[in-house]
Amino acid sequence: MDRNKTNLVLAGVALAFLALVFVFGRDLPGRAIAQTPPIPLVDLKFVDPAPTRVSIAENLRKGGDPSDYDCYVCHERNKPIKLNINTNGDIVVPSEHKDIVMAHGGHKRNDNCFNCHDENNLDQLQTRDGRHVKLTERSPLSTPQLCGSCHGPTYRDWEAGVHGRTSGYWNRSMGDISRLSCVSCHNPHSPKFQGREPAPGPHRLHPAAQAPAPASEGKVE
């Protein structure tokens, strides 16, 4: 009788192991993971360190055509520009320049073209203290001087490498730092830094919990 019992126990153990084989064979623990959708690889545009704009100077340095920026193809020399101002006192941008959005400062104190452009030489820009910078100036150092003639503290920070983007070497003895000029990030006509699409957030293990959080309350982690 006892032998039968032993055999029964042995058979039971063997059955239990067989059940385990069945479980592992079906890869049940692994299957639960496999059921969650694979995490998509992030778009490479989100790891691209290129600046947000291409300035005229950068375009020219990369071999752009300087005649694209020749004002006197259309404008006549020695003929003053007549600004078209509407009843609100805002400058009406002519259709030839319709890509320009006039939004330099929110207070309407600097929405006059000739605060920066030289009305007598359209291919030049003028600083507040009367110095002139060519529109097609290739040096990245020219624009900061122009902008810095009004934006003093920001210019000071930029000179110290604290305002704006840097790349290259923090250790100047090991390599060069590369700086950008103001217009590599700011559009001079509407300099407020533009919003952009955010890169994907951290992946959630339980997509069911992905209900949008009430924006005003914030979401506790």
Place this chain on the structure above:
Amino acid sequence: MSEPKTPCNCASNGDMNRRNFLRTSGVLATGIAALAASLAPLRELSDFSSTEEFLQKHYKELSKDDMEKVLARITREVEKQYGVRPHVRDYKPMDGVEFVYCLNLTRCIGCRKCVHACVAENNQSREPEIQYIRVLKMPHGSMEMEKGDHNYAPDQVPEKGFFYMPVQCQQCKNAPCVKVCPTKATWTEPDGITVIDYDWCIGCRYCEAACPYFARRFNWTKPKIPKDRLNPNMSYLGNRPRKQGVMEKCHFCIQRTRAGRYPACLEVCPAGARKFGNILDPESEVSYIMRTKRVFIQLKEELGTSPRFFYYFDV
């Protein structure tokens, strides 16, 4: 079945007949096969650790020759696993350098480019996902971390009424994670970077529990990195591929910063909100920020961890 002339057939092995033998051995064979099959998942652990790695000394006890052998082993292992020949080095701290990171909360727009540039540079696992930087969306006028949301997904950032606060390893001077490590697998280097020896870490996750900044990540499974996304410029204490069961965290891109370059998160930031440099150099950007900018926040300053990561506001 019962045979009355046998007094007891319970413990006697003498009466082994053909039928009993076949039955018993059949059950036994099935049982053993089933046991072996049920242990099959253990086979996957075979590439978990090599003998060479097992016998390796602590990072600080490795001689120059030892280190060369270790780097050769890592090169071999990475090449075998990913089919890409990496350039693995052991970068040493420079004299007279202490790294400090400054982050301008006024400039940060919350675009999370730093998060993904970091993942790409430092060979973090893509599946499951490991990221060193968390960007918190915080309501204006508050520094309460409880109000932070890291799952925001609007069409455009920044959103009105919020500021964004990226949090990563703060490289504390008084690092709680270093204190709790039972194996001394993590320590603070002379240039201020708290590093992890991935070959010495036993994965107890004490450091993860001790860190008040949620900066440390654990490799729960074998990390997966697509071959074409692997960064072959690697360092021993930095971005060489990790294995299952070890901790990892931000190390200020040790393979870049100890070679004089800026970290990856800084270079990719479209707003120029991130600044990095040597605080011992009075001409550096971070020294300028310390001298001239108005508000500094060391995150959770009251804990006394004394981070080398500063948040500031500007105009």
